[in-house]
Amino acid sequence: MIKQQTQNNKEILRAKNISKVYSEGKxxxxxxxxxxxxxxxxxxxxxxxxxGSGKSTLLHLLGGLDTPTKGEVWLKGELLNKMDETQRGEMRNKHLGFIYQFHHLLAEFSAIENVAMPLLMRPAVKIDDAKNQAVELLKKVGLGHRLEHRPGELSGGERQRVAIARALVTKPALVLADEPTGNLDHENAQSVFELLSELQTSFGMGLLMVTHDRNLAKMADRQLVLKSGQWEA
Ligand SMILES: Nc1ncnc2c1ncn2[C@@H]1O[C@H](COP(=O)(O)OP(=O)(O)OP(=O)(O)O)[C@@H](O)[C@H]1O
Ligand SMILES: [Mg+2]
Structure with missing residues (x-):
């Protein structure tokens, strides 16, 4: 495995000179x-x-869900580009949590099962332990009374809370969130964002969040503006 000395030992993720070109036929x-x-x-x-500026594309590259056409992505000092799909999957499961715009919960599973899923993908994890951790986290996001509900039986805000619990259940170093509040009305967006911020602080994890909402973006430590595939100066 290729390792690098990161610039500082607090760095979780580093992308160097990455480009993405989609090619389809000509x-x-x-x-x-x-x-x-x-x-x-x-x-x-x-x-x-x-x-269309490339935000989701970037998040997918940073999370190892897709590979850049050019450049390098380092997660915890290890180069994702050189790994095969299985190794990348293990790195994701170990270090990252994902929250998607459209929650991506599994329709036929309960809230508990959805949240426990990332733990159950790990070898040697006991189902009961995973479910207990899922319940604990669902209580933290205020869904202790909706444990057995399936996604279709939850409101939009509740589904996003389940998605947050699922992203955090493995205690990742970094959560990548693609417009986690994009589908919610202003009030719900605010409360989901506050929940995410609270948990982020108490878990001590990093958060990289794509958002259309400049007010939410202002609450971050740093804002990066993407314009036509490059950082705006
Ligand atoms: N698989 C693909 N093949 C070809 N072009 C693609 C593909 N995926 C995305 N694109 C193009 O790349 C550009 C960036 O897409 P991306 O989804 O990253 O934008 P975005 O900034 O997340 O936009 P939005 O705010 O609407 O979610 C778009 O113009 C899109 O058409
Ligand atoms: Mg997008």
Whole structure:
């Protein structure tokens, strides 16, 4: 495995000079161009940018869900590019949590089962232990009374709370969130964001959040603005 000396030992994630070009037949679309990013432990960073500027694409590359056309992504000092899909999956499960815009919960499973899922993907984890941890976290996000509900039986805000619990159940070093409040009305967006911030502080994890909402972005330690695949100066 390729290791590097990170610039400081608090760095969780580093992207160096990454570009992404989507190629389909004769059409190629350059979405990201020569980007650098670095996130430290416990840091809260917001990425803003207009629709189509490449925010989701960037988050997927940083989380090892996709690979850059050019450049390097380092997670906890290890180079994701050189890993195969299985190794990348293990790195994701060990160090990262994901919250998606459209929650991506499994419709046929209860809230407990959805939240326990990332733990159950690990070898040697007992089902009862995973479920107990899921219950604990669901209580923390205020859903102790909705444990057995399936996603279709929950409100939009409640589903996002389940998605937050699922992202945090493995106690990741960094949570990547793609417009976690994008589908909610202002009040719900605010309360989901506050919940996420509270948990982030108490768990001491880093948070990299894509948002359209400049007011939410202002509450981050740092704001990065993406414009046509590059950082705006
Ligand atoms: N698989 C793909 N093949 C070709 N082009 C793609 C693909 N995925 C995304 N794109 C293009 O890349 C650009 C950036 O997409 P991306 O989803 O990263 O934008 P975004 O900033 O997240 O936008 P939004 O705010 O609407 O979610 C878009 O113009 C999109 O059409
Ligand atoms: Mg997007």
């Amino acid at each position: 059409i190629s679309t350059q979405v990201l161009q020569d980007l650098d990013v670095s996130i430290n432990e416990g840091e809260r960073v917001a990425i803003v940018g207009t629709s």
